[in-house]
Amino acid sequence: MLEINNLHARVEEKEILKGLNLSIKPGEVHAIMGPNGSGKSTLSNVIAGREGYEVTEGSVLFDGKNLLDLEPEIRACEGIFLGFQYPVEIPGVSNMTLLKAAINARRKHQGETEIAPNDFLAWVRDRAKLVKIDPKMLSRGVNEGFSGGEKKRNEILQMLVLQPRLMILDETDSGLDIDALKIVADGINALRGPTRATVLVTHYQRLLDYVQPDYVHVLARGRIVKSGGPELAKELEEKGYGWLEAA
């Protein structure tokens, strides 16, 4: 599904990713862990196509297509979703307006007609229930006045509504209390299936207690320095990252 080869990327002249390789197949859940500054967020942002990240070498293929040629909105329409570490507030654009515009953009991209208003309402209402967001909050501006936990749950709601095929969650677990963490994990698990893949970018092992990964990778100094199964996350929790960075 996603093939990353020898990826080098810069932010403001500073090389952050230095030859990263990663292969993800449908149905898999990958956790990417690593110390601060190792390039975890850069990797997420390069895949999602955010501006300000310059790829200097290597390739990223999604279903065999060169992802780096596509505008960020086209990547989203193709089924890539990035859950942000710091979701932005947009007063004046309601959550419902965003969700509807996003759904219809995707449908248009796939040659489908716009969603019927009643179907849309029912679809959103059921998913809002899952992440325990009061539908009334959805008439407000995007993330406007939301608490940190509500913003993260709102990211998961958007993900549930849009049903992406590749979900990248950039430190979605950071700053969450245990109840919010469980809600976020339930949302991720609800979408788990043989046709979808998930990338959990995280600093801590905590989220992985609720979302069991198939693979764990350690990112350090712009490369994946170690890969393993779920047991690797536990090892990192005990030993820290020092032993790998030194290696």
Add this chain to the structure above:
Amino acid sequence: MSAQPNELATYSAQFERYANALTAAERAPRSVQFSRFLASGFPDKHQEDWRYSDLSRLAEQNYEPDVTTAEVSPIALLPDADALVYINSHLQDAPSTSRWHSDTCELPPPTTGVDALNAAFASGGLRLRLDRGTRLDKPLQVLFVSRADLQASMSHQRHLIELGDQAEATVLLDFSGDGSERLATHFFDVRLGRGARLRLYRIQNEKAGGTLMTRIDAKLSRDAKFEAVTIDLGGGFIRHDLDIALAESGAETTVAGLYAQAKHSHIDNHVRVVHAAAHCTSRMNYRGLVDEKTKAVFNGKVVVQPGAQKTDSEQRIANLLLSRKAEVNAKPDLEIYADDVKCAHGATVGQLDEVALAYLRSRGIAKDTARAMLLRAFALEILDRIEWPALRARIESALHLPSELTVDFEA
């Protein structure tokens, strides 16, 4: 500043022709105004209030009196409103359903510049006078349509809105034009009696080529309330003066405005609120979307006169520059001569929020759509002040903004 001998010669010739058709009694006050106009000429950039809107180019023009009387269609009449329709300065009987028109007008004390030019030539127009305690049962839409004439032409009109004590009205001043080479000036004398309430909309949708200048002078008595919403959508050379005098205690005004210009336009809004009595409230909130090759000027001024204690005033101006070739001059101004007052003011000029834009795009929304959604969000505070659904819908569609989704999960 004052006119050179041969400048304004075309205006003198036009005035002579015009004055010859008047009776001696009619002619005298007009001549006084015209002499004042000749003495002052058109304001130029050396006058602070006209610094960014130099009118000296008008001195060389030869504008004939307007003659257009042809019907035009289609006319954007709003449902559930009474209408007065003017093409250039001529009342159109057929589409007009309102009786609030007068052929004649009252002249002001001698004045200068554009106001004097207006007073010298002005014909009548809207004349809305409501007795104490009466209420206009429908909003009144006054359409001013500027159309090409045989030659470049000018029209000057003077209007009156006078509400008696506790009277209430909603009036829409609706300016549109086809961009023909014309000069139009309008003066609105607004007088609100005690406890009277006026909701005034001023919408402008001129096209590049036309010159439109409006002045609204409003005077509020005790506990009167004046709510104004002004929207500039079009182009051309536009100058609006809105002067509000809070003359007696308890008077209250809110002014909200949006200028979202077409290309190659010049829009200058001067809004002045004078707190002349204690315990008055004023709110000024203007927003500008300034795009390619356009120039926007906003000057908001609040004056708190001696004795106007317990004044509560706030002015906010925010601008979004959408192009490097756009120019905006926004200036909030405050003069306070009383010591027990609450006054706040601020002005910003910024660009579209790139982080918000990136966020919307990351959800699959195309860049143009995402941009339009953010522009709408910026304009929303002003659009929300339009409590006339048909008018709001018309403006949103003219702005090419995507519609906001309102949903009711309880339904």
